[in-house]
Amino acid sequence: MTPYVVRPFEETDREYDDLASLLRVASPGNRPASAHELRQEDQDWPAGYLLQRVMLVSRGDGLAAVGTCYQAYWQEAPFTVHFRFDIHPEQEEAQVLSLLYAGLTRLVAEDGTKVNRLASRARENEIARVQFLLAQGFRETMRSPTSVLRTSAADATFSEQAGRKMGQDGVRILTLNELKADVLDWKPRLRDLRWEILQDVESTDPFSKPTISEFEEMVLNDPALDENAFFVALNAAGDLIGMSNLWRNDPSGNRLDTGLTGVVRSFRRRGIATALKSRTVQYAMSSGAATIETSNEEGSAMYALNLKLGFRPGPAWLDFSKAVTSESN
Ligand SMILES: CC(C)(COP(=O)(O)OP(=O)(O)OC[C@H]1O[C@@H](n2cnc3c(N)ncnc32)[C@H](O)[C@@H]1OP(=O)(O)O)[C@@H](O)C(=O)NCCC(=O)NCCS
Numbered sequence: 001m002t003p004y005v006v007r008p009f010e011e012t013d014r015e016y017d018d019l020a021s022l023l024r025v026a027s028p029g030n031r032p033a034s035a036h037e038l039r040q041e042d043q044d045w046p047a048g049y050l051l052q053r054v055m056l057v058s059r060g061d062g063l064a065a066v067g068t069c070y071q072a073y074w075q076e077a078p079f080t081v082h083f084r085f086d087i088h089p090e091q092e093e094a095q096v097l098s099l100l101y102a103g104l105t106r107l108v109a110e111d112g113t114k115v116n117r118l119a120s121r122a123r124e125n126e127i128a129r130v131q132f133l134l135a136q137g138f139r140e141t142m143r144s145p146t147s148v149l150r151t152s153a154a155d156a157t158f159s160e161q162a163g164r165k166m167g168q169d170g171v172r173i174l175t176l177n178e179l180k181a182d183v184l185d186w187k188p189r190l191r192d193l194r195w196e197i198l199q200d201v202e203s204t205d206p207f208s209k210p211t212i213s214e215f216e217e218m219v220l221n222d223p224a225l226d227e228n229a230f231f232v233a234l235n236a237a238g239d240l241i242g243m244s245n246l247w248r249n250d251p252s253g254n255r256l257d258t259g260l261t262g263v264v265r266s267f268r269r270r271g272i273a274t275a276l277k278s279r280t281v282q283y284a285m286s287s288g289a290a291t292i293e294t295s296n297e298e299g300s301a302m303y304a305l306n307l308k309l310g311f312r313p314g315p316a317w318l319d320f321s322k323a324v325t326s327e328s329n
Contacts, residue, residue, distance in 0.1 A: 004064060004096075006103040009053035011042070018063045019053075026065070026086040029250040031224050044217050049073045050081060050113050054103035056096060064091045067100035069108055074218065077205035079116040080321075081108055085129065093128035101136065118322045119204065125315040138320035141204050145303065146295040147311035151285045155310055159278030165271040170236030173279055176227040176245075183238070190232065191215040193240040197262030202297035204319050224248045229256065229287070231279045233263070233272050241267045244276035246284060246292065256284050258294035261302060273302075277309055 009015060016035035024033060032038045045051045049071045056065040065087040072082060083104050087096050108115060120138065122129035123146075166173075179186045191212060198207045210218060219225065224247040233242035244261035258280065263272045284292050295317050296303035307313070 003059045004099055005057045006054055006099050009055050019066060022063050022066055022088060023086055026088055029255060031249045033251050037223055046073045050111060052107055054100060054107055056099055064088050065096045065100055067104045069104045074207060075205040076208045079114055080119050080205060081113060081115045083118060083120045097132045115324055118324055120320050122318055123315045124318055133320045138322040140318050141321045142319040143298050143316045144295045145298055145316040146293060146314040147306050148314055149292045149311045151289060153310060154281045158274055158309060159282060162271040162275035162278055166275045169270060171233055171272060173231050173233050173275060176230035179232050188212060189240050193243060194260060196264055197260060202300050229283045231276050233276055242272045242276055244280055246280050253289060255291050255293055256289045258292060273305060
């Protein structure tokens with residue numbers, strides 16, 4: 001067995017550099033990609049919400065894995081703590097997972113955080129993680145298949161049909177850049193639109209309404225935001241009624257990730273989501289991206305629509321949850 005040391009994360013430049021290097025290999029093509037972004041994200045985390053890490057150091061090879069525990073400030077679940085595991089691909093997962101899990105459990109107990117539920121995620125093809133979580137008493141709570149659209153295989157006829165239908169209803173689509181120039185109070189209105197849509201998104205926990213500064217932190221200040229890949233639908237009266245965007249999480253730009261897509265209830269089934277998604281596809285094609293990726297709860301209307309638009313299913317993300325008492329986790 002490899003000898004490991006588990007210790008708390010220290011907020012030094014060296015530690016952030018090591019963390020960024022590990023995340024780049026453990027979770028390639030994802031943000032945050034740099035030590036600077038990681039530090040910024042930590043600094044912006046709202047006060048009073050847990051965010052801590054344990055580092056698993058191998059005597060021979062340096063940083064082997066990182067465990068992160070956090071309270072999701074964007075959800076109404078104050079006593080739920082999330083565990084996340086980032087493991088170097090050359091490490092033996094089963095041993096590393098149990099060390100990280102024990103380290104995080106200790107850390108949460110020492111922190112004194114009141115917990116009644118632990119949550120974690122794994123892809124269904126990450127067999128060792130799924131088995132580990134089940135063995136710890138977690139159970140699956142939600143299944144969200146990933147899906148991928150190859151821009152070379154995208155069907156442009158959808159966008160023409162949807163655009164025509166929308167035009168007849170007086171609905172228009174602006175990029176975030178255009179919205180900022182055209183609509184004076186765009187920021188609170190966009191926050192409110194996103195919040196209205198979020199309430200209908202399938203989720204393990206209800207979402208909490210973000211303050212303007214939380215909205216800025218989660219959306220507007222995200223380094224993966226591209227204001228020309230963010231589309232907002234407005235009705236004839238100028239109300240904001242729908243949105244969809246692509247995140248530049250992959251620093252190479254080869255892959256773009258779909259963000260929140262939604263249309264307010266009173267405007268659904270009129271082709272507006274199709275038109276918004278079509279704009280994102282056109283953007284991806286013109287920017288030279290090869291794929292758009294997303295994941296949606298398997299029974300959702302969004303998943304049905306994505307399949308209709310040509311997205312092809314991949315391995316699902318699985319949400320897991322375990323009831324605990326603060327003493328027994
Ligand atoms: C999913 C959603 C964006 C669809 O918006 P929309 O503007 O009504 O979608 P469209 O009118 O473009 O629908 C196009 C097609 O998608 C499919 N579709 C849309 N809603 C559906 C539903 N409730 N059930 C099954 N299929 C549905 C249909 O095939 C539909 O074509 P049809 O109306 O000709 O049958 C909307 O229901 C929504 O905002 N939901 C809540 C937010 C959400 O869950 N977003 C996804 C998380 S990112």
